[in-house]
Amino acid sequence: xxxxxxxxxxxxxxxxxxxxxxxxxxxxxxxxxxxxxxxxxxxxxxxxxxxxxxxxxxxxxxxxxxxxxxxxxxxxxxxxxxxxxxxxxxxxxxxxxxxxxxxxxxxxxxxxxxxxxxxxxxxxxxxxxxxxxxxxxxxxxxxxxxxxxxxxxxxxxxxxxxxxxxxxxxxxxxxxxxxxxxxxxxxxx
Amino acid sequence: xxxxxxxxxxxxxxxxxxxxxxxxxxxxxxxxxxxxxxxxxxxxxxxxxxxxxxxxxxxxxxxxxxxxxxxxxxxxxxxxxxxxxxxxxxxxxxxxxxxxxxxxxxxxxxxxxxxxxxxxxxxxxxxxxxxxxxxxxxxxxxxxxxxxxxxxxxxxxxxxxxxxxxxxxxxxxxxxxxxxxxxxxxxxxxxxxxxxxxxxxxxxxxxxxxxxxxxxxxxxxxxxxxxxxxxxxxxxxxxxxxxxxxxxxxxxxxxxxxxxxxxxxxxxxxxxxxxxxxxxxxxxxxxxxxxxxxxxxxxxxxxxxxxxxxxxxxxxxxxxxxxxxxxxxxxxxxxxxxxxxxxxxxxxxxxxxxxxxxxxxxxxxxxxxxxxxxxxxxxxxxxxxxxxxxxxxx
Numbered sequence: 001x002x003x004x005x006x007x008x009x010x011x012x013x014x015x016x017x018x019x020x021x022x023x024x025x026x027x028x029x030x031x032x033x034x035x036x037x038x039x040x041x042x043x044x045x046x047x048x049x050x051x052x053x054x055x056x057x058x059x060x061x062x063x064x065x066x067x068x069x070x071x072x073x074x075x076x077x078x079x080x081x082x083x084x085x086x087x088x089x090x091x092x093x094x095x096x097x098x099x100x101x102x103x104x105x106x107x108x109x110x111x112x113x114x115x116x117x118x119x120x121x122x123x124x125x126x127x128x129x130x131x132x133x134x135x136x137x138x139x140x141x142x143x144x145x146x147x148x149x150x151x152x153x154x155x156x157x158x159x160x161x162x163x164x165x166x167x168x169x170x171x172x173x174x175x176x177x178x179x180x181x182x183x184x185x186x187x188x189x
Numbered sequence: 190x191x192x193x194x195x196x197x198x199x200x201x202x203x204x205x206x207x208x209x210x211x212x213x214x215x216x217x218x219x220x221x222x223x224x225x226x227x228x229x230x231x232x233x234x235x236x237x238x239x240x241x242x243x244x245x246x247x248x249x250x251x252x253x254x255x256x257x258x259x260x261x262x263x264x265x266x267x268x269x270x271x272x273x274x275x276x277x278x279x280x281x282x283x284x285x286x287x288x289x290x291x292x293x294x295x296x297x298x299x300x301x302x303x304x305x306x307x308x309x310x311x312x313x314x315x316x317x318x319x320x321x322x323x324x325x326x327x328x329x330x331x332x333x334x335x336x337x338x339x340x341x342x343x344x345x346x347x348x349x350x351x352x353x354x355x356x357x358x359x360x361x362x363x364x365x366x367x368x369x370x371x372x373x374x375x376x377x378x379x380x381x382x383x384x385x386x387x388x389x390x391x392x393x394x395x396x397x398x399x400x401x402x403x404x405x406x407x408x409x410x411x412x413x414x415x416x417x418x419x420x421x422x423x424x425x426x427x428x429x430x431x432x433x434x435x436x437x438x439x440x441x442x443x444x445x446x447x448x449x450x451x452x453x454x455x456x457x458x459x460x461x462x463x464x465x466x467x468x469x470x471x472x473x474x475x476x477x478x479x480x481x482x483x484x485x486x487x488x489x490x491x492x493x494x495x496x497x498x499x500x501x502x503x504x505x506x507x508x509x510x511x512x513x514x515x516x517x518x519x520x521x522x523x524x525x526x527x528x529x530x531x532x533x534x535x536x537x538x539x540x541x542x543x544x545x546x547x548x549x550x551x552x553x554x555x556x557x558x559x560x561x562x563x564x565x566x567x568x569x570x571x572x573x574x575x576x577x578x579x580x581x582x583x
């Protein structure tokens with residue numbers, strides 16, 4: 001089944017040789033916009049990539065639409081970024097990188113989150129590969145994943161205080177060091 | 190009720206973190222029914238070094254030395270993916286000779302990595318002698334790398350803008366000699382392993398993954414190609430200069446441990462083909478792009494040119510600013526898709542660096558392959574995904 005789709009994809013690619021990948025991704029983004037309207041907040045082209053920013057409440061529908069209708073079969077990567085020193089709010093961005101084996105395209109999907117309200121719905125049931133990535137996002141950034149079947153810390157241990165990849169977590173910290181000591185230690189270093 | 194009886198017969202066993210066949214420090218919580226694996230819960234993080242956090246405090250040039258410590262069995266491909274991402278942000282492209290050298294070292298690295306995999310998997314599955322043949326061949330590749338950049342494991346050879354050094358005298362001849370000899374060594378390994386009844390017994394039909402499962406779980410690289418999906422980034426989404434070379438995507442259809450083994454074996458020969466073509470058509474010229482601040486100036490200009498000296502000091506002490514933005518670049522490593530996602534705020538240090546590690550996903554996809562098999566086969570299945578804990582835990 002997969003093999004046949006791939007052949008189809010190759011033919012598509014030849015037929016639309018004149019169109020660049022960016023054009024095709026922008027078409028996908030346009031279809032997303034007609035489907036979901038204002039909930040698609042931003043479509044950005046940067047360094048040869050296309051990223052769409054969507055509202056959190058439609059994330060699961062967007063993912064399902066992209067997988068089933070636009071054939072982005074694989075969730076390659078999911079991670080988060082903490083923008084605390086750069087801007088006030090929204091503080092976090094959760095970034096999903098999708099890959100279409102059929103059309104040979106990559107698309108970024110982003111959700112922006114306020115620091116007081118940092119949670120995203122899980123996409124595990126749509127892309128099973130999201131499972132470990134979402135645990136990593138929770139572990140490293142403290143962004144709660146709503147509906148995740150097994151939301152435990154993944155890289156650090158269960159008793160670990162704080163979320164290390166947040167920008168207000170210092171580089172220098174050792175187990176057993178009190179919280180207020182952290183900053184001093186960092187300055188000394 | 191049958192289910193109640195089943196539950197009574199279940200047993201939980203801890204495998205790892207210190208277990209010789211877990212390729213590092215991986216802990217698997219197994220739920221067993223007799224000898225049969227009912228469920229697996231991978232527990233990772235024993236090798237977590239916080240490299241992603243540390244990268245935020247280092248300049249772009251210094252982060253290169255962190256990258257090859259992630260996947261320490263194929264450091265070159267990590268440098269490769271990182272450099273591509275930074276180049277995307279900087280908007281520079283390496284000169285042709287630099288591109289070809291990148292392809293050459295990345296393919297040699299693939300052969301070396303597959304040889305480590307084959308040797309250690311052989312050790313686990315009772316083909317002990319294969320280990321020595323594999324490491325003998327790998328040693329030759331490491332010698333070539335040592336001639337190139339002085340390092341045998343953590344190379345930092347590929348940097349944004351090209352590669353660090355041009356080829357030393359005599360390197361091409363030694364590489365040609367290796368390429369001449371390697372197919373014979375491959376033949377030896379093939380005769381030693383491929384028809385070995387123990388090997389066949391332990392790998393055929395073991396750990397089957399269906400293509401749709403593999404895609405849903407994000408399995409990439411040889412493990413995906415073993416299920417029959419012809420997906421190889423070198424061919425399907427070519428980066429660098431891979432579209433110049435003539436090679437094939439190696440696929441198998443069974444999706445079992447033997448298919449993963451055979452894909453890797455044949456890939457080594459494809460890599461030899463690529464290196465041969467790259468060496469024959471190696472362009473002349475510089476190996477590093479000449480960017481006003483993002484690449485180090487040529488060494489021979491340092492004692493003649495004041496500007497070059499200033500540039501040299503600035504490059505190594507303060508680093509170079511990278512325009513704000515974000516980029517994701519991926520390459521096909523020996524294990525699968527290695528990607529780097531870099532967010533820049535316009536300063537000399539990456540604002541956020543994330544590595545997409547294939548082993549991270551493969552370890553979590555292990556349960557779908559191993560359910561219903563014996564514990565002894567679990568070792569073969571785990572080994573067939575070739576996880577490297579350095580990139581799982583980052």
